[in-house]
Amino acid sequence: MERPHPAQPVPHGASGVPGTHAAPSPEAGHPGAGRYVLVFIVLFIITAAEVAVTYFPEIPQLPALMTMAVLKFGLIAAFYMHLRFDSRVFSAFLMLGLFLAVGMLLSFLALFTAHYREPYEPVVEQTQPGTGTPAVGTSAVSGATGGTTGGVATPMAGR
Amino acid sequence: MAVVTRGHGEPLAQSPTGLESLDxxxxxxxxxxxxxxxxxxxxxxxxxxxxxxxxxxxPKPHEVLGINFTALLAFILLISSLTMVLALNAIQHDRRRAGAYWLLATAVLGTTFLGGQAYEFTKLAQEGVTLSSGIFGQCFLVLTGFHGTHVFLGVIWLLACFARAMRGGFNSGNYIGAEIAGLYWHFVDIVWVAIFTLIYLIP
Known part of the structure; x- marks a missing residue:
């Protein structure tokens, strides 16, 4: 459906302006119930496919699951949240939030796990001979982990 | 030139950009x-x-509960998104009672989701996963707990919308309250789409 130009007068409901003062035509720009049900069927199928993919480890899980999740995300935002029919300003707010969220996720992953090496082995408690008191030791695998924070190993410790 | 409003649909002036026409x-x-x-x-x-x-x-949630249970929760939220958008559609077409009942159905589905999440948290606690049990308990329960809190607030909001709709508070000329509640509810669903994939499904 064609998006109304922002500089042109738009029908009520199409731009988010509630029609409280004139003859309403709220359905203008929004799809009907049939379209909503159709979108739901597609979402249902994608979700079922997501679950099915997990039963087939030979399928590359990460790209397959991420693709389907992005598809579902887009369908809900475009049709159920009406971003496909509303002003692009609303889309911009969501995209800005998504950009910051994804940027933060990737930044933190790069910052904290870039030097992480498999396999990870959890911290083991060693008993000092003669004293019987436990002393927290580090991983047996050199470089896998290097320290503790309050008894809990952290991936960024010991770098 | 777009109509400038102050959020109540009352025209005030003309805008060259069109931004002011947004509610x-x-x-x-x-x-x-x-x-x-x-x-x-x-x-x-x-x-x-x-x-x-x-x-x-x-222990991981999908190991304790199985993927099928969390998939069921995902389906419940998906259905609730459909009922929410059908509620708005009915209100916009002046089918006020149908809109009210779709809103109620959405709230019921949200409550069902919360029940499933409470069951999940109980089972995980029996397996020793709590907020104080370790890093997994903290990360998982804070993330899904905040999502559940959003669902809970959404259910309260939907029930308020239902009460308003039953009193005839929404119609084809005045539906922005239901539309905004719908935006919030669909966002809660979108967040679960992300959590379901990133936390439960990705190995």
Missing amino acids: VRKLGMWAFLGSECVFFGALIASYFVYRPLILAGD
């Missing part, structure tokens, strides 16, 4: 939802930062 309440909700993306993004980022430690020991 301020809807704009405010979208700004809030944008900030919510960052909020949940931070929680998901913390989960992935500690994921190497999480994979090392603690």
